Amino acid sequence: xxxxxxxxxxxxxxxxxxxxxxxxxxxxxxxxxxxxxxxxxxxxxxxxxxxxxxxxxxxxxxxxxxxxxxxxxxxxxxxxxxxxxxxxxxxxxxxxxxxxxxxxxxxxxxxxxxxxxxxxxxxxxxxxxxxxxxxxxxxxxxxxxxxxxxxxxxxxxxxxxxxxxxxxxxxxxxxxxxxxxxxxxxxxxxxxxxxxxxxxxxxxxxxxxxxxxxxxxxxxxxxxxxxxxxxxxxxxxxxxxxxxxxxxxxxxxxxxxxxxxxxxxxxxxxxxxxxxxxxxxxxxxxxxxxxxxxxxxxxxxxxxxxxxxxxxxxxxxxxxxxxxxx
Amino acid sequence: xxxxxxxxxxxxxxxxxxxxxxxxxxxxxxxxxxxxxxxxxxxxxxxxxxxxxxxxxxxxxxxxxxxxxxxxxxxxxxxxxxxxxxxxxxxxxxxxxxxxxxxxxxxxxxxxxxxxxxxxxxxxxxxxxxxxxxxxxxxxxxxxxxxxxxxxxxxxxxxxxxxxxxxxxxxxxxxxxxxxxxxxxxxxxxxxxxxxxxxxxxxxxxxxxxxxxxxxxxxxxxxxxxxxxxxxxxxxxxxxxxxxxxxxxxxxxxxxxxxxxxxxxxxxxxxxxxxxxxxxxxxxxxxxxxxxxxxxxxxxxxxxxxxxxxxxxxxxxxxxxxxxx
Numbered sequence: 147x148x149x150x151x152x153x154x155x156x157x158x159x160x161x162x163x164x165x166x167x168x169x170x171x172x173x174x175x176x177x178x179x180x181x182x183x184x185x186x187x188x189x190x191x192x193x194x195x196x197x198x199x200x201x202x203x204x205x206x207x208x209x210x211x212x213x214x215x216x217x218x219x220x221x222x223x224x225x226x227x228x229x230x231x232x233x234x235x236x237x238x239x240x241x242x243x244x245x246x247x248x249x250x251x252x253x254x255x256x257x258x259x260x261x262x263x264x265x266x267x268x269x270x271x272x273x274x275x276x277x278x279x280x281x282x283x284x285x286x287x288x289x290x291x292x293x294x295x296x297x298x299x300x301x302x303x304x305x306x307x308x309x310x311x312x313x314x315x316x317x318x319x320x321x322x323x324x325x326x327x328x329x330x331x332x333x334x335x336x337x338x339x340x341x342x343x344x345x346x347x348x349x350x351x352x353x354x355x356x357x358x359x360x361x362x363x364x365x366x367x368x369x370x371x372x373x374x375x376x377x378x379x380x381x382x383x384x385x386x387x388x389x390x391x392x393x394x395x396x397x398x399x400x401x402x403x404x405x406x407x408x409x410x411x412x413x414x415x416x417x418x419x420x421x422x423x424x425x426x427x428x429x430x431x432x433x434x435x436x437x438x439x440x441x442x443x444x445x446x447x448x449x450x451x452x453x454x455x456x457x458x459x460x461x462x463x464x465x466x467x468x469x470x471x472x
Numbered sequence: 473x474x475x476x477x478x479x480x481x482x483x484x485x486x487x488x489x490x491x492x493x494x495x496x497x498x499x500x501x502x503x504x505x506x507x508x509x510x511x512x513x514x515x516x517x518x519x520x521x522x523x524x525x526x527x528x529x530x531x532x533x534x535x536x537x538x539x540x541x542x543x544x545x546x547x548x549x550x551x552x553x554x555x556x557x558x559x560x561x562x563x564x565x566x567x568x569x570x571x572x573x574x575x576x577x578x579x580x581x582x583x584x585x586x587x588x589x590x591x592x593x594x595x596x597x598x599x600x601x602x603x604x605x606x607x608x609x610x611x612x613x614x615x616x617x618x619x620x621x622x623x624x625x626x627x628x629x630x631x632x633x634x635x636x637x638x639x640x641x642x643x644x645x646x647x648x649x650x651x652x653x654x655x656x657x658x659x660x661x662x663x664x665x666x667x668x669x670x671x672x673x674x675x676x677x678x679x680x681x682x683x684x685x686x687x688x689x690x691x692x693x694x695x696x697x698x699x700x701x702x703x704x705x706x707x708x709x710x711x712x713x714x715x716x717x718x719x720x721x722x723x724x725x726x727x728x729x730x731x732x733x734x735x736x737x738x739x740x741x742x743x744x745x746x747x748x749x750x751x752x753x754x755x756x757x758x759x760x761x762x763x764x765x766x767x768x769x770x771x772x773x774x775x776x777x778x779x780x781x782x783x784x785x786x787x788x789x790x791x792x793x794x795x796x797x
């Protein structure tokens with residue numbers, strides 16, 4: 147990875163286990179779901195890390211663990227030199243100003259009974275920021291491409307794209323240094339999506355914050371991210387500079403994932419070689435031994451079952467965790 | 473065109489709501505050719521699902537449907553419930569986005585397929601069970617004889633969608649309507665399901681209507697495409713022509729709003745889709761179209777031949793110059 151800019155956030159050996167209670171026969175049993183299993187990555191100042199993976203890969207859990215919205219089981223989340231997992235609730239509150247989140251569903255994340263203006267001003271009130279909130283709200287609305295008089299309206303008066311802009315304005319209210327964007331454009335129609343993606347790029351250029359962009363849409367991530375982490379069943383299987391990962395995928399899963407994405411070009415679609423993975427992602431309750439991808443991998447051998455591959459830097463620059471990289 | 477197996481003419485669907493008449497579909501023509509995959513693409517609210525739910529007779533009573541839907545020459549609009557039921561699930565079958573809601577959780581999947589077969593064919597249970605296992609095998613379910621005895625919750629999302637497809641093709645339908653069949657699935661599983669749909673079409677010569685918002689999916693599997701906007705067909709043609717030289721400003725806007733390698737900024741379409749309670753008087757896309765003139769808002773443009781496409785844009789000819797390829 148390049149060392150030109152310093153890391154704003156360093157995640158080290160992050161683990162998050164969820165306990166599941168299940169009734170098996172007469173006995174109650176506890177089962178552990180390892181949603182995130184030893185994940186490490188950096189997010190640099192003013193850059194975007196794309197976090198991609200299919201459902202159950204743990205990408206959302208990583209995002210929430212970073213913000214301490216859920217307590218990691220173990221590992222470190224170092225934000226500007228401070229390990230957030232060791233902070234008290236009060237100390238965390240201070241740091242939270244610097245870190246915000248934008249959710250997928252802009253309707254669910256806004257209070258339908260509050261005007262959009264009060265929703266945007268709410269973080270300012272909660273954090274006890276002094277000054278003219280109305281002015282700040284107008285400024286924020288302008289920043290996200292809405293009009294100042296939109297502040298008086300209610301969420302239902304907005305379209306999906308506009309509501310997402312309101313969510314972004316609220317996330318910006320406290321001038322954060324890091325925003326976790328959790329599938330922020332997945333619920334939007336393509337023609338609307340493009341405008342919101344552009345807005346993210348523009349805001350980053352103007353304000354210099356970092357993003358963790360969580361998405362299952364690989365084309366959008368390719369467009370917006372600087373670095374990409376590909377997750378599978380709670381592990382990062384490939385991590386590196388965007389072009390290295392997209393142009394020369396090293397892990398078989400990354401390769402299969404990229405080849406599965408339908409591209410809007412019939413000529414390309416009908417001529418390219420497609421890797422067809424068999425089956426679905428296995429249950430995280432009982433993940434495969436060794437390499438977690440081996441049950442669907444066409445290259446898997448006994449070694450893959452016996453020994454877990456570590457992330458290793460490849461000639462093309464990125465790291466991948468595979469015994470038989472491409 | 474008498475060669476089409478499903479022919480829709482001037483279909484209009486209006487819902488009575490508390491806020492007034494919602495005009496979801498405003499006069500569309502569709503021709504589904506035997507053995508072909510027709511992609512229907514559009515954004516939410518464009519009327520793409522409603523059109524085909526209307527054809528299936530699956531809309532609530534609040535919907536007023538006019539126009540004609542002919543399946544193999546038999547008119548379905550206005551036909552009695554009994555007549556529709558004899559067609560639905562037999563010659564016209566449908567697959568939905570959420571496979572779990574299409575399956576009964578308390579019956580074995582094999583039994584559900586048997587029920588589907590026996591409701592339309594005179595077949596004894598033993599033979600129907602055998603056929604059910606065959607169908608599960610066709611859609612790529614491993615160990616079909618054992619899986620037939622399991623319940624829907626024992627299947628993963630992708631496998632459930634395969635079961636639903638097996639049910640849909642149980643009576644060898646002439647037309648299979650698939651409404652966003654892969655939207656709820658992960659991308660690697662989506663690739664598998666698209667392959668199953670293609671296999672069904674190729675093996676049985678079933679005509680498929682694939683409704684989706686994903687232009688990539690269309691590019692992968694469709695033979696021809698209808699682009700819908702604001703309850704109208706704005707452009708249609710072969711998949712190759714449509715992606716190669718789209719003529720309607722909406723189609724072009726849609727394609728160029730997608731991210732692709734090497735571009736710095738995306739090109740969104742300004743504005744948002746019209747409110748269908750009060751749709752624009754003229755071209756539905758005019759309020760968002762950078763090429764719109766006064767004439768565009770004057771009256772609804774008809775779908776007319778333009779080069780090798782059908783386009784509903786009165787300025788298509790003028791705009792040909794300088795368009796991106």
